[in-house]
Amino acid sequence: MIRFENVTMVYDQKSRLGSENARPGLDDVTIEIDRGDFAFLVGASGSGKSTFLRLILREIVATGGAVHVAGQNVARIPSWRVPKLRRGIGVVFQDFRLLPQKNVFENVAFAMQVVGESRSAIRDHVPEILKLVGLEGKEKRRPDELSGGEQQRVAIARAIANKPQILLADEPTGNLDPATSVGIMNVLDRINQNGTTVLMATHDDGIVNSMRRRVVELSLGKIVRDETAGEYTSMIPVINQDGTRELRQADHSTWHKPQTGSQAFAPFDTEDDLP
């Protein structure tokens, strides 16, 4: 469904090439996500998660390699066909991005109006989707009358209104409390069970660890881990030699830096013996 072949994305090539911190957004990434998969994309901020998602949407075009979505090399799609590609991909964001002056029904219907669906199709289909995401009876509410979790459900409903084969979610639970997040994850899981490929970028280790789905971890633009039923830990407690404790970020980039020598024990870092 989604296939990356040696994809490299270098932002602002001219100014970065000569600089010391020259570093691509994605660096020679090769991965395949199959139809019907549910995959988590994890990693620290700046690890390339958003770049990964934007490449799929063809908001940006890779500077090297090829991105295939639904069998098409997206770089080869002429610009006037890009909207057609995007109709097959639903997107959900951390900040919901609803239209404040439209009610729930209109927000979902907007996605269908934009692609030219008929009024009767909208009337039939929107209530179905709202039922799927658990928003029956709230059609007439405006976004500011809804809780965060409900707003995200509206956003998900809008994302799947045009029956996309792929659903991209960029930290959909980033603004929500854990209990609400579970509800959102249930909705995404239900959508996945209906056959939609779901790719979710997240920082939320609790969700990743409880879902036990495929986990792809990015660090500094490279894939450092790809497990079919993985876990994710963003913070590792470290006990220093002098007995103090601190939290260390589980960022692979820190492995390459020489430690200060004060570190004695990192209980959860299984690859601690790397140089």
Next chain:
Amino acid sequence: MKIGFILGEVGSGLRRNLSMVVSVVLVTFISLTFVGTAALMQMQVTQMKGYWYDKVQVAIYLCGEHNEGTNCTTGAVSEGQRGEIESMLGSSAVKPYVDSFEYESKEQAVTHFREQFSNSSMIDTVTADQLPESFRVSLVDPEKYQIIKELFSSMDGVDVVVDQRELLEKVFSIINIASVVAIGIAGVMILCAVLLVGTTIRLSAYLRRRETGIMRLVGASKSSLQLPFVLEGIVSALIGALLAGGVLWAAVKFLIDGKLALEYKDTAFISTGEVFMVAPWLILLGVILAGVSSLVTLRRYLKV
């Protein structure tokens, strides 16, 4: 893409951006009014030329009792002198240039004068004695006026040779200067209008970036993304163009048809018919300018 949906977007854009839309309407209105005025003035000149150039004559005014012209030393023109001038007009040297000529006596001059200035209070005070006798000469080619002037102005009994076309040319040159001024103002105003449409569309695109962002994500085509904005610019310009057409029509209707044409009955004036010839071009010009300006702006500020 449903037309109703696009029109709804246009409507919401116009409402949200009302003050800018009003300024676009006004600037297009004023600039197109100037363009239209210049066009109408040129039409007026053409019309007057067509009408007058057939009629204008070279007038050879003959000496009256009180004339002090160099050829009028003997007082009023005598029968003999008049006969000489008449035979000169009929001679083989002059004939090729002359289409026709006629003699206008003092009495006829008074009659013509009264016809021309029928609604002026002057007519009652004018008597036949105050008006000169003249020969009215129509030329085959009005440009050859100089030849007639040279031949006749030195003849005895001739007071002065006047080319009526020269008087008209003065009027035309004033109208032409006015047209150039109008075109100049129109040019500056059109530039203003184009830039203002661009700014308005940019502001509109910025105000609606949330909608357009969502539209892009759910796969709106380029045309359905941009069309509402382009239409917004075009609708504003169209309103301005219609206002300009209306104002020109009213000006012609009430100032020319209702006033000038009544006062100067023997002058050919443009009428509202000409406004209907000019107005469609004004509307087309407004629509094209607004459309192009908004498309160019969107190319930079609203990418798909």
